[in-house]
Amino acid sequence: MHVHFLDPYRPRPSLVHMLDARVKFVLLLAFILTNALLPVGAFPAYLLTFSLILAVEILSELGVVYVLKRSALALPFILAALPLLFTVKGPALFTLQLGSWSLALSQAGLERFVSIALKSWISLQAAIVFAASTSFPDILVAMRAVRLPRLLVAVFGLMWRYLFVLVDEVLRLMRARAARSGQSAEGRRAGGSLVWRARVAGGMAGNLFLRGFDRSERIYMAMVARGYDGEVRTLSQPALRLAHWMILTGGLLLLGILLIFALIFWG
């Protein structure tokens, strides 16, 4: 298996990594919810949440640059909010003339756009820190702790376990395609027409699914051989220690206070 590059988990000996995954998960959800509830244009509040997440990033020893780089990857969606600049009513900051079109950039629109972008960016960073500081088995434990159904968590777990195996299969399929369709010079596309290329890719996908079917049969047999009876059993989790409870309540209180202040002062 050589595709562990997919796994965003970066082990570090940091406090954030050592924090119980259940506490981390609940705090992550609370942070994102708080962020979403902050009113538009509450820029000082955004600064607070940003410094909060920045502090966690520094504590996590992941490297602020790493988190920022990854957060940039998901930002193209911001295009969807771009028209807001011109469509929200308000006093115009300046007007753009495009032939017969005139676009008025309103202050309210700008405020709304920047708010959406900032909130989205800050939430994203929190999710990145969580994924990079929590191993997948721990995430499954957290999912069970917030009472996600056992069956669903079992499917999640199996999916993650076999993801890397199947990505290996995909890489083999793609190598086989590259070897057979003569990728010659850069910029010259290999293979025939668009439909032909799509059909080849489709054939590969079909092949992948069939291999998946066969593999799941073997996995099922292996599970039955080991005593599987339809119930996925896991070790019961150790109870949360007092320190964890304190971190959890402290974190939730902090977020709650931040939200209330933001609503009072900038709502």
Add this chain to the structure above:
Amino acid sequence: MLLSPAAMHIPDGFLSVLVSVVLWLFSVAAIAISLRNVNKDLGERQVPLMGVLAAAIFAGQMLNFTVAGGTSGHLMGAAIATILLGPWAAILVMTCVVGVQALIFQDGGLLALGANIFNMGIIGVAVSYTAYQFFRKASGGKPWGIFVGGFVSAWLSIEIAALAVGLQLALSGTSPANIAVPAMGGIHAVIGIGEGLITVGALAFIFASRRDLLLGGVSTVRGGRAMWVVGLVIALALAILSPLASSHPDGLEWVAEQKGFLDAAQGPVYDLIPDYVFPGVSNEALATILAGILGALIVFGVALLVAYSRRHRQA
């Protein structure tokens, strides 16, 4: 590769809290019903199958093919999952795929995850199921029904989900409806063709080597008829609502009304500011569209409830 953000995955911050929470509730209800059905219908055998196929769909999204000018098409997978597994298991598989994309790869937000599951999992699967079943029945079990049905259901699953994303963004006041809906719909009408071609390719491969997987399967799933209705209703509702929303004369005013409505809906939270006023604009078009969406969602909920109670009686 896997990290490339698709336009379909809504990040956090782009949906209003109200829209996110409502869609979360619908997704949770649909997942709960799917879990129950999968547990009863398909049993323990299904767990490894769903896990591995979720991984296969995730990994299969790496199988891209160049379209033109550096862009490439790849699989979303709702249609193929529905065809191979039936609607209930497909909803769970898509939930896992979308969930891992959000939780591990930050492809889509967590508060917005409910909406993303709703769009790609539930809408995608329901619409695929309806279209595929229709063509299977219309062809009288002949092979062309599988391929035409596969293409149409794949294209529709992308297109309708994209329209839903556009409408949700508009409802949240993030993007004006007369821009978001046609843009999402237009782009994905093209992307959907890629999805359709790959799906047909995959079906052709499976048809050639494991025909039994395609000839039995979906149509024998219990509770499938309710899903059929749900898919039809969602497809029709979005097909009718989208032009209505986007052809509204003045997108400007529409957003203003929109914002007014949502702030009003969030009243309890924002009551701290009693003199918060919004322009008293006529809410007629907004009301129509909202009523349409709410109606579609209620019908969806009722259909699922009916499916659920039917199952109970049979059991």
